[in-house]
Amino acid sequence: MSTLSYALTDSTTMLRRNLRHALRYPGMTISVIGGPVIMLLLFNYVFGGVIGHGMAVGAGTAPHHGSYLNYLVPGILLMTIASGSMPVAVAVCTDMREGIVARFRTMPISRASVLTGHVVGNVLVTMASAVLVVGVALALGFRSGASLLEWVAAFGLTALVTLAVTWLGVGLGLASPTPEGASNAVLPISLLLPFLSSAFVPINSLPTGLAQFAEYQPFTAFIETMRGLLLGSPIGHNGILAVAWAVVIGFGGYAWSKKLFHRDPVAR
Secondary structure, rough: OOOOHHHHHHHHHHHHHHHHHHOOOOOHHHHHHHHHHHHHHHHHHHHHHHHHHHHHHHHOOOOOOOHHHOOOOOOOHHHHHOOOOHHHHHHHHHHHOOHHHHHHOOOOOOHHHHHHHHHHHHHHHHHHHHHHHHHHHHHOOOOOOOOHHHHHHHHHHEEEEEEHHHHHHHHHHHHHHHHHHHHHOOHHHHHHHHOOOOOOOOOOOOOHHHHHHHHHHHHHHHHHHHHHHHHOOOOOOHHHHHHHHHHHHHHHHHHHHHHOOOOOOHHH
């Protein structure tokens, strides 16, 4: 077998290990999957009437049932992706703290497979969560006029951003001294940035300084591109920005994770 074949085989083994952990200890997986669904229900039924009415009045149009739900779904999808950074950060940090990685280092396996297994497993779980959110949204009345090609593009953007955020989560997990610290380190990604974006309200409704921050941070570009693909709103420069941000975050997270993982374990 070639070196690549060995690496793929080892990565598949690590993937199975991580998926079994997710099934055996489902608490965090369920919370990560259920959290965005709860947010969808909460904002749609508790705040949707008031926010949707305000958005319609501000735009000079009459509010109609389901209009805010359609606006909300792309933001919740990106929040689902952002939430996926937490379990991978905690899992990687736990492996490093419990010493299993030190044992893997002594075994004749591809060292890259340890992180690859975490990344692929987390991407699969997060993508499944996103599909669940879309299913719940459709049941609530979400309707998209997107063509098949636009749905494929939306799926591709979701996968790309998920991969990028996952690698960043891996880096944060490797840099954190404890699993608790890892869960706190990802909060700006999983909670703060999605709220300080166009996920729940239009940017022009925010205070000036906050609006400027929201306009230029990556999650707004992701959300507006997704909104354009699913709902037909103008995408403009957000499509290029979304891909560029995803590539930068992904490669940056990968390089950072690789550097942290291959540094002297004694230094930890």
